[in-house]
Amino acid sequence: MAATHWTEDLFLRHPEVFLTVHENAWSTGEEQARDLRAILERFGVPPGGRILDVPCGIGRHSTRLAKVGYRTVGVDLSPVFVSRATELARQEGVADRATYHVGDLRRLAETVPATDAPFDAALNLWTSLGYYDEETDVRILQEYGKLVRPGGILVIYIVNRDFVVRHFDPQGYEAFGDIVHIEQRHLDLVTSRMRNEWRFFRRNGEDLDHILTVPIEHCIYSLHELRRLLVRGGWHPTEAFGGFKMDAPSIDNPTQVVVGRR
Amino acid sequence: MPAGIVRPPLEDVEAIRMFLEKEGIAPGAHLLDVPCGIGRRAVGLAEAGYQVAAVDPNEMGIAAATERVPHAVVKRLHFASASRDSLPGLSAGARFDAILCLDHALGRGSAADDLAFLRRLAAHIRPEGRLVLDLLNRDFFASRQRPFAFHTIGSFEQHEFRSFDPVTGVLRLEWKFYERIGEDLKHRTDSSAELTLLTPRDVAWNLGQSGWRIVGVWGGWRREAVTADHRKLIVLATPAS
Numbered sequence: 001m002a003a004t005h006w007t008e009d010l011f012l013r014h015p016e017v018f019l020t021v022h023e024n025a026w027s028t029g030e031e032q033a034r035d036l037r038a039i040l041e042r043f044g045v046p047p048g049g050r051i052l053d054v055p056c057g058i059g060r061h062s063t064r065l066a067k068v069g070y071r072t073v074g075v076d077l078s079p080v081f082v083s084r085a086t087e088l089a090r091q092e093g094v095a096d097r098a099t100y101h102v103g104d105l106r107r108l109a110e111t112v113p114a115t116d117a118p119f120d121a122a123l124n125l126w127t128s129l130g131y132y133d134e135e136t137d138v139r140i141l142q143e144y145g146k147l148v149r150p151g152g153i154l155v156i157y158i159v160n161r162d163f164v165v166r167h168f169d170p171q172g173y174e175a176f177g178d179i180v181h182i183e184q185r186h187l188d189l190v191t192s193r194m195r196n197e198w199r200f201f202r203r204n205g206e207d208l209d210h211i212l213t214v215p216i217e218h219c220i221y222s223l224h225e226l227r228r229l230l231v232r233g234g235w236h237p238t239e240a241f242g243g244f245k246m247d248a249p250s251i252d253n254p255t256q257v258v259v260g261r262r
Numbered sequence: 263m264p265a266g267i268v269r270p271p272l273e274d275v276e277a278i279r280m281f282l283e284k285e286g287i288a289p290g291a292h293l294l295d296v297p298c299g300i301g302r303r304a305v306g307l308a309e310a311g312y313q314v315a316a317v318d319p320n321e322m323g324i325a326a327a328t329e330r331v332p333h334a335v336v337k338r339l340h341f342a343s344a345s346r347d348s349l350p351g352l353s354a355g356a357r358f359d360a361i362l363c364l365d366h367a368l369g370r371g372s373a374a375d376d377l378a379f380l381r382r383l384a385a386h387i388r389p390e391g392r393l394v395l396d397l398l399n400r401d402f403f404a405s406r407q408r409p410f411a412f413h414t415i416g417s418f419e420q421h422e423f424r425s426f427d428p429v430t431g432v433l434r435l436e437w438k439f440y441e442r443i444g445e446d447l448k449h450r451t452d453s454s455a456e457l458t459l460l461t462p463r464d465v466a467w468n469l470g471q472s473g474w475r476i477v478g479v480w481g482g483w484r485r486e487a488v489t490a491d492h493r494k495l496i497v498l499a500t501p502a503s
Contacts, residue, residue, distance in 0.1 A: 167406065169408050170411075171410055171412055173409070173423070184412075199445075201446075201447065205449070206449035207440075207449050208440065208446065209446050210445035213445065
């Protein structure tokens with residue numbers, strides 16, 4: 001049997017673990033969506049325009065963007081996340097403007113209903129590129145391109161390789177509700193691949209009951225590499241920022257945003 | 263630290279020996295190691311041929327260390343305990359060629375405590391003697407605020423939560439100790455420490471106030487030039503007079 005890709009382990013086999021991570025991040029979507037709206041407006045996406053958000057998780061950006069008038073389509077690998085996203089969109093009163101589908105980033109064009117396209121903008125947020133090899137990333141960017149109208153944009157929000165190199169921290173700890181996430185990180189400078197071991201525990205009093213250990217492997221990009229990747233994927237790189245606030249890119253900023261135009 | 267956790271052996275005894283030899287303090291010389299903890303370095307330095315007096319406030323640790331002194335160095339190594347505010351607690355006539363204060367022996371109490379400790383040490387140094395301090399480098403911790411680390415020690419896992427306050431220079435460390443049962447972590451005990459971290463200039467000032475004159479500060483035992491990337495400061499001082 002072929003080894004399972006970690007995304008399947010984490011998002012398909014044990015979605016309940018990462019669902020908790022998403023639920024805890026839900027409240028941050030409000031402000032990020034406001035910032036995203038400013039980015040969309042800067043690049044000429046009309047009010048009420050069509051937005052494609054992949055992978056969308058539980059829709060913490062899309063549902064918020066729908067609330068301010070955009071028509072959004074979200075796609076995620078995990079049926080659990082998609083059904084939660086659909087439920088949240090209904091709760092927020094935007095089920096008619098924010099729709100969600102199960103699908104694979106690598107085969108986006110077959111997933112999204114033809115009637116939903118073309119989009120004015122596509123979003124790839126929260127370090128959701130680099131999960132496979134670089135050639136696959138190029139194909140993924142081409143998939144977005146098939147669904148976005150000429151002149152439309154792609155916004156990528158992703159970890160900044162330069163920051164990771166400068167501020168490398170080999171271990172990490174995060175608590176999401178009763179879930180504890182402990183991370184051991186390794187960065188291969190030659191291949192730019194992070195090889196991490198993620199361990200998830202559930203708090204049980206003072207003890208930590210083990211839920212899941214997943215080896216995570218993904219590629220991280222510096223800004224110039226992302227721009228080159230955009231070109232290879234059929235996009236014209238425009239501006240780049242350090243984050244959602246459109247601050248200047250910096251080696252000391254953990255994130256970066258690049259915007260490509262089709 | 264719970265029973266069952268065995269500290270790994272220290273690797274830097276040889277580096278310390280080379281550092282001392284470059285100062286003309288060769289095996290056979292008299293060293294004072296204070297506070298010595300459970301004597302891991304003291305044993306190594308005695309094995310290297312030094313005459314070592316090792317003092318620590320932890321009486322239980324000293325009792326255990328005394329029992330475990332290797333036979334070969336029993337004549338060269340003497341453990342003693344003394345209360346923290348009387349360290350090194352030796353007789354007035356005791357004089358050493360070098361005094362070693364390792365593993366961030368300063369900054370564990372008030373600044374006045376540190377000065378009083380350094381002044382007491384100055385009474386036990388020979389005129390040509392050396393004081394060697396091994397301190398955490400404030401600039402290292404200030405420039406990379408890593409909030410978490412975990413260490414595996416045998417079947418135990420230690421989680422360390424760190425916070426550094428740049429205003430006070432205090433590094434607060436909290437530790438949770440777990441035992442690994444399968445992949446689960448069973449909580450065993452907690453502990454914490456607050457350490458005041460110093461810049462090389464702070465250290466020089468403290469030494470100047472307490473009967474010492476700073477000779478050099480390095481980023482490691484091999485006398486690397488200090489940068490913010492060095493976790494430790496190795497400080498060398500001589501008696502001021």
